[in-house]
Amino acid sequence: MDAPACRLYLITPPTLPDLGAFAACLEQALDAGDVAALQIRLKDVDDQAIARAVEVLAPLAQPRGVAVILNDRPDLAARLGCDGVHVGQQDASYGEARRSVGRQGMVGVTCHDSFHLGLETAEAGADYVAFGAFFDTATKPASHRAEPELLTAWQAAMLTPCVAIGGITVQTAEGLARAGADFLAVSAGVWDYPEGPAAAVRAFNTAMQQGAARRTG
Template sequence: MTPPLAGLYAITSADICADDARLLAAVTAALRGGARWVQYRDKLARPEQRLRRAAALVTCCHARGAGLIVNDDLQLALKVDADGVHLGAGDGDIAAARAQLGANRVLGVTCGDDLARAQRAVEKGASYVAFGRLYPSNTKPDAPPARLETLREAARSLAVPVCAIGGITPARLPAVAATGARLIAVVDGLFGADDVELAARAYMRGLEPYN
């Protein structure tokens, strides 16, 4: 049984994905620290590497009661029996992805700062919609900025959880969580930290007033 779509959402970085053992160790540390959703995002690995790593992460996450989402690759998500897939802009048809996933798997959709895109995504079957980057980001420094007001309006008007991403630190977390965003996605703030578990715990403390 997958956890609710809420809380700390750990998205793997290119740095840790370069090594299988490091990837598993870092994700395990994030889960120990409180993350209940992980997204496997790996743009550089070969197909056989991606298959091996995604399968290992499914096992790792499920052993700890967490969910695993695969970024951009619907077929890989289905092949390893992941809990869902996340589609960026231009990464495939949302309705077609929902049809292949079935009713029970998670379908996340990147929406930038575009509330209308989020509304269309929900109509086509999105389980959650993601807005960002909210702050300067090491992962996507050139991504267009998104506004907290867009998060607030999305949380108010949409029937699915809202995900916030982009430069969110524990210090910035209260302003983000106060918008009603339920999923807080973090890449570098977790996997760029010297101690991933400790970093995850810092985010979890920031989320406590909003749970």
């Protein structure tokens, strides 16, 4: 039987002051190893800036088989040709997101540290649920703290994929993959990696493969 997989889910930095430079950095990262998805998550910018980011980054990701997910904005995700949208509990509802992107688009939902919330979301039809934050993160203030045991319980009971998010580094990736994460959502852990994002993608993939291979239950 093949070992379970755990894959990398990249998230952009919250600001991209030099979109061209980031695009070059992203291209190197995507060519360095397996990446399942790229979430474009920009804060405090207007719709035009979001559209420009999608226009530049999607053509780098999608031809490489990397799904482009837009954060928070189902309306823009549908209009800009993204593969899906990710919504939080204070954003658009799952139903609103699904209506915007249709049955063919992906909808992921933040479920914090709640198995019950994840269950309700999965039963509604979400393509994945995201749990976290697992560790402290400077990227986004975390009001909930999830434990690896939540991933193990989810993996044992549910088929809907789960994403672990929040302060994940190369050093903590193996443990979360072993606990049961299907995907690890990472931002600063890749973009701020001392040896560069390409090296980070390689290191994350090695750690996730080791963790998933040791998964039990």
